[in-house]
Amino acid sequence: MKSLQDALYNWLTIHVVAEARPNDTAAQETVAFFRAILQTDFHVTDINVVKEESMYTVHYKKEDEWKTARFPVELIDVMLEQIEREPEKYG
Structure with a gap:
């Protein structure tokens, strides 16, 4: 990953999928992969997500500072939405 912003975006996108599809092994493995990148490459230790009307807000701790x-x-x-529209492509 080139930037923390990209890593957060990728993690959040698959996190939303994994939350909606708890039995989807590929989604669970992928969200764990991106979480590991956040921890290892960017030193993010805690992460919380709040979905509001038009925005997701991600609160994360990096080097003991909340951002x-x-x-x-x-x-x-x-x-x-794509997976839900065409589940046969992602099964």
Whole structure:
């Protein structure tokens, strides 16, 4: 990952999928992979997500300091919506 922002975006996108599909092994493994990148490469130790009307707010701890990133809902939810529309492609 080139940036923390990219890593958070990728993690959040698959996190939303994994939360909606707890029995989806691939989603669970992928979210764990991106979580490991956040921890190892970017030293993020805690992460919390709040979904608001139009934005996801990600609160994360990096080097003992809480920080915040925000992502538009329509950008994050697109993968889950695609999987739900065409589940045969992702099974």
